[in-house]
Amino acid sequence: MQTYIRRLSIAPLSFVTLYRIFVFTIILLLCVLTAWGYGFHPLSLTYMILSVSFGTRVGLEGILLYVTPLLLTGAACLLAFRLWIVNNGAEGQFLLGSLMSTWVGLHCNFSGWLCIVLAGLAGIAGGVLWILVPTLAKIYAGVNEILTTLMLNFIATFIIIYCVTGPLAGSFTSSPIIPIHLPLLWGNVHIGILIALFCVFILAWVSTHTKWGYELRVCGASTQAAHYIGLSVNQYLFIIMLISGGLSGLAGMLEVVGTVHRLQPGISNGLGYLGIVVSILARNSFLSLIPSALLIAFILNTSIILQTQQLNNAITLIITGLLLLLIAIADELAHYQYIKIYPKQKEI
Amino acid sequence: MEILKRRHFIGGIGSFFLPSYAQAETTPLSSISLLPQDGSIAFCYSGPKTDGGWGTLHERGRLEVSKYFPKLRITSIENVPYSIQATRLFRYLIAEGVQMIITNSNYDNFLHDVSNYAQNVSFTECNGHITTANLGWFYLDxxxxxxxxxxxxxxxxxxxxxxxxxxxxxxxxxxxxxxxxxxxxxxxxxxxxxxxxxxxxxxxxxxxxxxxxxxxxxxxxxxxxxxxxxxxxxxxxxxxxxxxxNNMTPPIRSKAYINSILCDFSNMYIQQIQQRMNGTWNSKPVLLKLGQxxxxxxxxxxxxxxxxxxxxxxxxxxxxxxxxxxxxxxxxxxxxxxxxxxxxxxxxxxxxxxxxxxxxxx
Amino acid sequence: MDIATNLLYFSIINGGGIVLASIGEWLSERSGVLNLGIEGLMSLGAVTAIIAVLSFHNPWIALIITCGVGAICGIIFAICAIIIKANQVLCGLAFTMLGIGIAEFIGKPYEGIIATEHLQPMPIPFLSSISTIGYIVFSQNIMVYLIYIIIPLTIYVVFFKTQHGLNVRAVGENPEAADAVGVPVTRIRFFYSCLGTILGTLAGGYLILASVFTWSGGLIAGQGWIAIALVMLGRYRLVYMILSGVFFGFITAIGFEGQVFNWPIPPVILNSLLYIFAIIFAIFPSFLAKNNSKKWRAPAALCTPFFRSNR
Missing domain, CATH: 3.40.50.2300 (Response regulator)
Structure with a gap:
């Protein structure tokens, strides 16, 4: 009998699940050990985190409010990943979306639904605008989108700082409170979460049940095959990147109009970067964005709870970074299969 | 590092379900409750404690407070950003049973949002510009x-x-x-x-x-x-x-150093907390005086x-x-x-x- | 000493960090490994340097410890990206988050404390007496000479004048062919990506010891990403990388001059010039280079893991 390891070109779902459970266990153990090292009783800390996050209204509201933008930025990154594009600029698109919708909100003379719809369109336009330059550079000059989208994030931050200290200045480093509000569902949770879920369901349906979605998958699977059957990959690239930017911009609009109601430099809170983590966790399926966004929202919520216990909130970055690294490793390892081959008996 | 005690968070969570938070609007403003001997107070800073200036100064004041009131549970939270994150943090602090929040600079709107909800928590802020029944400010002239x-x-x-x-x-x-x-x-x-x-x-x-x-x-x-x-x-x-x-231990031997403002917030903090304990706290602004x-x-x-x-x-x-x-x-x-x-x-x-x-x- | 001289002096100092990090990235990319974690590694290096210099009061010991930390990170990165062959982009992004997170976590007690020692300027005996150039170029600290002259020269000689350098470039262009002639692909990639992370980490330490002197969260602020962009916009040529590094150092140094001289430009725009130029420099040469793309392109095997079984 001979045993060796074989690499499969597509990782089986069961392997992936197994490895991911293993990853989550490792991270949980590391967290517990860290808390223990810092003098907390791990069990009581865990109990406290769970009971505040899920047992209190403020905790649940916090998680749902985090899920809303995370779903959209996650969907933006996941859509881009379909064509092997890393949309590193969800943060910048988020900021521009929030800026544009704030501007509309402040300059809209009439109130009500129309104004909210206009603000939403402005948010989407902001996001699209912010991904336009990287898209064109990618299509016409082949410039790597990872860097261009990322640099635009920093520029977007500076634009927001300029606006809140100049044209849109209200009180200290924030714009005035905008007069439009999204309708509330429960406590502070607004209908943004329904919009986000709707977007995710639509994307899931389009990508699995329509011709367009199929062609998109062909483009992602093999550029040459797409070319051979007469699909223009660049056209898909263009549309996909713009939609991706628009989704991030919409997330920014929901954050401003629904949650924060004013523009501030720190409005994005890294939700754009976390979109990448959410989309990696979702592993190429739009519906699984929901659990992965919930997980990241829980981690974010936990970081604030830890901060109230005087633990450093940089631990969120460590946990998400570690999660990303281990998931990347796990997804690769899931390709390997351990097989046994029995040598043929020689016929006599 | 303070060890979490069970009663802290159970008490904190319990207090959340009390009418205090959910029905905040209906609570009369005058009935700001007394701070118990083993109550909980949070200090929030905009920067780190170790900056050798403003943050260190407030942290020094906080340490004096915890010496003066050894039974109070006093926490200090650094690097609270000027964003919705701050509002969330204050809300969690209240959910965990903090009865008084003292912040060091310019959280105006973020504090105001929270203070409207939690009428029985007192808020005081350095260099603030909003005064409501439970939100006051302090500064130095x-x-x-x-x-x-x-x-x-x-x-x-x-x-x-x-x-x-x-x-x-x-x-x-x-x-x-x-x-x-x-x-x-x-x-x-x-x-x-x-x-x-x-x-x-x-x-x-x-x-x-x-x-x-x-x-x-x-x-x-x-x-x-x-x-x-x-x-x-x-x-x-x-x-x-x-x-x-605002540097308490200025490097007087440095050839570039001329002078510094030396401010001590501990007396003001102790006074405010004492008032809160006695039930006489109000949101009247406090202006620290030069020379005193x-x-x-x-x-x-x-x-x-x-x-x-x-x-x-x-x-x-x-x-x-x-x-x-x-x-x-x-x-x-x-x-x-x-x-x-x-x-x-x-x-x-x-x-x-x-x-x-x-x-x-x- | 007029303002322009001062600005140039500081642009060389400030640019040093970016140039060092981009040289590290260049080494890594030349062997076919895309390391997007430079930003996190620089943060980690900065924190290591400030902690070490506060405990040992010697900048050189601090730099050596920083190198050690860089080597450990490099080995971890190489194990993830080269031995296990996980997605290099994801590993890089994860390293960015991890690096910044760990740096902020362990650096918290040291935030705002000013380094006791820093790299002292070491004027070169005769050259530094030339009036302006002597001050700008030849009165810097040793690290500046290392970054701008000695390290690039060494790399040039090793990469373009020796058999070993040819092997490394072959691994970056076509690992299958290199493997066929007996070049140890995995070993070379492992070594050079480690070297790259060491230089990236060292760049963070250099920033602390030569120009900023104190740690705070968000200290690196995208300089690691600019270092990666520098490799792209330097078109994989060391000379162009160094020149554009100095240019970016100049833009960093100019940051507040506009506000001081009351130029009619909002200070925010001056602060974001760094990123705007990074984008412009990343996009425009690509348009120009479309015709002679063979001369200017990235290593062919960049970001693709090497599977011997696929050969």
Missing amino acids: HWYAFYIFGYISALITKTNKLGFISSFPIPSVYSAVNAITLGARKINPLINVQVIHTGSWFNPKVTIQAANALCDQGCDILLSIMNDMSYLRVAEQRNIKAFLY DYNIFRWGTSISSTIRYQATALYENILRGYNPFQGPIYNNKRQLKVTSNTTMKNIDLYQWNWAVEGVTGL
Whole structure:
């Protein structure tokens, strides 16, 4: 009998699940050990985190409010990943979306639904605008989108700082409170979460049940095959990147109009970067964005709870970074299969 | 690091389900409850505790408080950002049963959002501008100190240019810069003050860049209202002088150091918490007074005694009731803003939002 | 000493960090490994340097410790990206998050404390007496000479004048062919990506010890990403990388001069110039280079893991 390891070109779902459970266990153990090292009783800390996050209204509201933008930025990154594009600029698109919708909100003379719809369109336009330059550079000059989208994030931050200290200045480093509000569902949770879920369901349906979605998958699977059957990959690239930017911009609009109601430099809170983590966790399926966004929202919520216990909130970055690294490793390892081959008996 | 005790969080979570949070609107404002002996108080800082300036100062005050009230559970949270994150943090603190939140700078709107919900929690904020039934503010009348600093600078400067590193264009910065300018122009009307905004309270890298830019332009005295004191290193390198803002243990042997505001918040904190315990706390703003609550005289060793003598004379004059902020005062577009025979009161100075003549960059 | 001289002096100092990090990235990319974690590694290096210099009061010991930390990170990165062959982009992004997170976590107690020692300028005896150039170029600290002259020269000689350098470039262009002639692909990639992370980490330490002197969260602020962009916009040529590094150092140094001289430009725009130029420099040469793309392109095997079984 001979045993060796074989690499499969597509990782089986069961392997992936197994490895991911293993990853989550490792991270949980590391967290517990860290808390223990810092003098907390791990069990009581865990109990406290769970009971505040899920047992209190403020905790649940916090998680749902985090899920809303995370779903959209996650969907933006996941859509881009379909064509092997890393949309590193969800943060910048988020900021521009929030800026544009704030501007509309402040300059809209009439109130009500129309104004909210206009603000939403402005948010989407902001996001699209912010991904336009990287898209064109990618299509016409082949410039790597990872860097261009990322640099635009920093520029977007500076634009927001300029606006809140100049044209849109209200009180200290924030714009005035905008007069439009999204309708509330429960406590502070607004209908943004329904919009986000709707977007995710639509994307899931389009990508699995329509011709367009199929062609998109062909483009992602093999550029040459797409070319051979007469699909223009660049056209898909263009549309996909713009939609991706628009989704991030919409997330920014929901954050401003629904949650924060004013523009501030720190409005994005890294939700754009976390979109990448959410989309990696979702592993190429739009519906699984929901659990992965919930997980990241829980981690974010936990970081604030830890901060109230005087633990450093940089631990969120460590946990998400570690999660990303281990998931990347796990997804690769899931390709390997351990097989046994029995040598043929020689016929006599 | 404090060990979590079970009753803390059980109590905290229990308090959440009480009407306190959910039905906050209906609770009468007058019934702000007493702070129990083993209650819980949170201090939130905009920067780190270790910055050697503003943050360290508040942390020192907090340590004094925990010595004075050993049974209180007092936490301090650093680097609270100016974003919705701050609002969330305050809400969690309240959900965990904190009865009083003391923050160090400019959380105006974020605190206001939360204080509307949680009427039985008292909030007090350094350099705040909103006063409601349970949200107050405290600050120091730093314009007198900066007036004296401007006066001293005019005696020392050779280039007639003073550099000021600010964070944001807000009233406390306006009052500081204006006081410096008025104080300096009292002696030498040719003096100009150049202001640079760095866009954050604590970012040493940017502070150093700004200090270098000011030196390049010919400023030979640096003042600031930043959390940190990293510009002192630039001043040492460039052979110029610098004032510090709120540093309890100033490096008096440094050749660049002139003077610093020495502020001690612990008495004010203890007083506020004591009032909260007695049930007499109200949101009346507190203004710390020069000479009583904070002081400015810890001179650098390189400063001559004549300058010290002149500054002390002015200081005593101010303590006796001399108000240097008398009209006529022009703004930097040469418009008369304060007519002669009128003096600016403390509340005007606290809300100052225009720059006087001689200020550039604000 | 006028303002322009001062600005150039500081642009060389400030640019040093970016140049060092981009040289590290260049080494890594030349062997076919895309390391997007430079930003996190620089943060980690900065924190290591400040902690080490506060405990040992010697900048050189601090730099050596920083190198050690860089080596450990490099080995971890190489195990993830080269031995296990996980997605290099994801590993890089994860390293960015991890690096910044760990740096902020362990650096918290040291935030705002000013380094006791820093790299002292070491004027070169005769050259430094030339009036302006002597001050700008030849009165810097030793690290500046290392970054701008010695390290690039060494790399040039090793990469373009030796058999070993040819092997490394072959691994970056076509690992299958290199493997066929007996070049140890995995070993070379492992070594050079480790070297790259060491230089990236060292760049963070250099920033602390030569120009900023104190740690705070968000200190690196995208400089690691600019270092990666520098490799792209330097078109994989060391000379162009160094020149554009100095240019970026100049833009960093100019940051507040506009505010001081009352230029009619909002200070925010001056602060964001760094990123705007990074984008412009990343996009425009690509348009120009479309015709002679062979001369200017990235290593062909960049970001693709090497599977011997696929050969």
